[in-house]
Amino acid sequence: MNRSDAIAPSISASGLVHGYGKGAARTPVLHQLSLQFWPGELSLMMGASGSGKSTLLAVLSGLLRPESGSVNLLDTPIWNLTERELERFRFQHCGYVFQNFNLFPALTATEQVALPLHFAGVRETQARQRAEAALDEVGLSGRMGLRPAQLSGGEKQRVAIARALIGSPKVLFADEPTSALDSANSEIVIALLQKIAKTHGATVITVTHDPRLTGHAERIIRLQDGMVIEDSRPNGTDGAALSLAAGTAATGTQHSTGNHP
Amino acid sequence: MSLARATLLYEWRRFLPGLLSVAFAGVLMLVQLGLLLGMFGTVTVLVDRSGANLWVTSPETESFDQSRDIPANLGALLRLHPEVTRSETMLVHDADWRSGDGTRVAVSLVGLQPAADALACPQPMRDALCARLAEPSTVVVDRGEADKLHAVIGRLAEVNGHRVRVVGLSKGLRSIGNTYVFASAQTARELSEPSATGEDLTTFVLAKTRDGTPEGARDDLQSLLRRPAYRVWTAREFSMNSQQWWLTESGVGAGFLFSSLLGLIIGTVITSQTLRGVILSTLREYATFRAIGVPAAKLSAVVLEQSLWIGVLGAVLTVIVSILANALAQALYVPLVLTWWAVLTAVLIGLFTAMISGLLALRELYRLEPAELLR
Numbered sequence: 001m002n003r004s005d006a007i008a009p010s011i012s013a014s015g016l017v018h019g020y021g022k023g024a025a026r027t028p029v030l031h032q033l034s035l036q037f038w039p040g041e042l043s044l045m046m047g048a049s050g051s052g053k054s055t056l057l058a059v060l061s062g063l064l065r066p067e068s069g070s071v072n073l074l075d076t077p078i079w080n081l082t083e084r085e086l087e088r089f090r091f092q093h094c095g096y097v098f099q100n101f102n103l104f105p106a107l108t109a110t111e112q113v114a115l116p117l118h119f120a121g122v123r124e125t126q127a128r129q130r131a132e133a134a135l136d137e138v139g140l141s142g143r144m145g146l147r148p149a150q151l152s153g154g155e156k157q158r159v160a161i162a163r164a165l166i167g168s169p170k171v172l173f174a175d176e177p178t179s180a181l182d183s184a185n186s187e188i189v190i191a192l193l194q195k196i197a198k199t200h201g202a203t204v205i206t207v208t209h210d211p212r213l214t215g216h217a218e219r220i221i222r223l224q225d226g227m228v229i230e231d232s233r234p235n236g237t238d239g240a241a242l243s244l245a246a247g248t249a250a251t252g253t254q255h256s257t258g259n260h261p
Numbered sequence: 262m263s264l265a266r267a268t269l270l271y272e273w274r275r276f277l278p279g280l281l282s283v284a285f286a287g288v289l290m291l292v293q294l295g296l297l298l299g300m301f302g303t304v305t306v307l308v309d310r311s312g313a314n315l316w317v318t319s320p321e322t323e324s325f326d327q328s329r330d331i332p333a334n335l336g337a338l339l340r341l342h343p344e345v346t347r348s349e350t351m352l353v354h355d356a357d358w359r360s361g362d363g364t365r366v367a368v369s370l371v372g373l374q375p376a377a378d379a380l381a382c383p384q385p386m387r388d389a390l391c392a393r394l395a396e397p398s399t400v401v402v403d404r405g406e407a408d409k410l411h412a413v414i415g416r417l418a419e420v421n422g423h424r425v426r427v428v429g430l431s432k433g434l435r436s437i438g439n440t441y442v443f444a445s446a447q448t449a450r451e452l453s454e455p456s457a458t459g460e461d462l463t464t465f466v467l468a469k470t471r472d473g474t475p476e477g478a479r480d481d482l483q484s485l486l487r488r489p490a491y492r493v494w495t496a497r498e499f500s501m502n503s504q505q506w507w508l509t510e511s512g513v514g515a516g517f518l519f520s521s522l523l524g525l526i527i528g529t530v531i532t533s534q535t536l537r538g539v540i541l542s543t544l545r546e547y548a549t550f551r552a553i554g555v556p557a558a559k560l561s562a563v564v565l566e567q568s569l570w571i572g573v574l575g576a577v578l579t580v581i582v583s584i585l586a587n588a589l590a591q592a593l594y595v596p597l598v599l600t601w602w603a604v605l606t607a608v609l610i611g612l613f614t615a616m617i618s619g620l621l622a623l624r625e626l627y628r629l630e631p632a633e634l635l636r
Contacts, residue, residue, distance in 0.1 A: 096553060106272060111264075
């Protein structure tokens with residue numbers, strides 16, 4: 001784990017347990033999961049549906065309180081915060097990109113991106129300038145006045161990315177950001193997310209089941225039945241994958257080791 | 262541009278049902294109230310439009326349409342009071358109208374002094390019509406009732422079997438009950454059935470005091486007229502009491518309240534469902550902002566701003582439609598009274614309805630779990 005020696009992780013989760021339902025009907029989703037993420041990297045979390053990758057993203061990003069375990073996000077144990085504190089923390093440090101873009105139909109691209117600043121009480125002109133800069137960064141400087149109905153899927157997702165970037169988040173969570181897009185647009189979007197990780201020094205965690213994206217990730221984490229079955233760095237130091245995976249599993253429980261391939 | 266206004270403008274079709282229902286509830290209320298006030302106004306139109314500020318009625322009278330006959334010579338008694346300058350009588354008797362072509366209608370025959378400045382002469386008739394009644398066996402009826410009576414100026418008709426001639430049509434003097442047929446006191450007495458005792462009777466004795474405050478004179482005269490008991494009113498009291506009687510005792514008021522309430526409830530339900538629909542259609546977007554960490558209260562402000570706009574626009578529409586309805590009613594001689602306080606009340610109730618609807622719709626926002634976006 002050369003990386004962890006050099007730079008402190010921005011996200012560090014340990015002993016995450018979560019399930020849905022109660023009693024006999026309970027379906028376990030996360031089994032004593034422990035993971036760390038570092039700034040400047042795009043990590044892909046992959047796995048079949050039901051593997052727990054979306055639940056893991058929700059827990060890591062402060063949207064879903066796990067049954068047990070802890071998440072340290074930028075040295076803050078987020079699940080010790082009150083609901084109100086957590087909201088403020090997310091507002092200050094986290095960006096989110098979702099599968100369905102989730103743009104308001106009535107707003108132009110600039111207005112979509114400026115809206116979080118609007119809620120933060122930033123002045124109109126300043127919000128506008130920052131929104132335009134963010135749209136410029138995602139390559140949409142020519143489309144600023146258009147509404148979602150006038151934008152292509154790829155453009156909509158880039159607007160959503162610009163909106164996520166507007167607060168200069170340290171961590172960016174993306175859930176299936178390319179699943180509604182064709183290959184060309186998927187390529188653009190994932191490359192953009194990777195670039196953001198590099199230029200902003202942000203920690204980008206992307207949940208996907210799209211194998212086309214792997215070429216753009218520093219790190220690929222594969223989940224199955226709520227456990228990490230592979231943690232690799234395709235373009236990184238050789239041998240890191242196995243040792244990382246083993247290291248992750250070692251901090252887990254017995255059965256997570258048992259399920260290791 | 263705020264999110265609330267941008268969405269309102271861009272998706273106005275979605276908001277339209279809410280806006281229309283707020284406006285409709287307001288119009289329903291205003292027109293009903295207007296008709297009610299107009300109708301009650303007709304009860305007391307002869308009181309409100311007369312020049313008298315003191316009225317004497319039979320003791321059990323609660324409303325203008327209920328008075329029984331009293332001695333006409335009470336007027337002389339009234340004139341003894343130093344404040345009273347003039348007094349007159351007004352006779353209101355049921356009669357049978359028969360037009361030239363044989364149509365028979367029950368009417369209220371009103372007998373008054375045939376002079377332009379007569380106290381009993383109602384305002385719209387003072388210019389010319391009252392004086393014209395000095396000619397024996399002439400009558401005036403209201404324009405709004407002329408069709409019903411088959412009355413045409415110059416044409417002959419019969420009242421209680423006596424021939425009369427229509428010499429004019431008044432305006433705005435419709436009655437809540439039987440149609441008024443105006444005649445001089447002399448003519449009216451001749452057309453009425455004679456009283457059994459031969460005593461000179463009338464329905465009301467009217468008087469005017471020196472200044473505009475008849476309360477002192479009323480108190481003096483009331484104590485004087487305790488036995489035999491007559492009721493002495495100021496014109497204002499008599500009018501209010503008559504309208505209040507109709508509002509509370511006749512059941513009309515309860516009907517109005519019930520249907521207005523129904524309109525408001527329907528308006529609230531439709532508006533809150535409209536707003537709820539709008540929220541539900543953008544639930545993912547709202548959830549995204551909850552995820553970012555925008556408090557639900559700030560998102561609620563967006564919805565409440567939208568409801569406020571719906572309320573304001575609905576109120577504006579209410580006022581416009583009510584003014585049009587008022588113009589239409591005037592053109593059709595339908596007594597509809599649109600007062601500024603009624604309009605103001607309707608506007609405030611409209612705003613209130615819209616805000617309540619917004620608050621009801623907020624449930625959806627507070628129920629929102631941003632983690633559900635990650636399913």
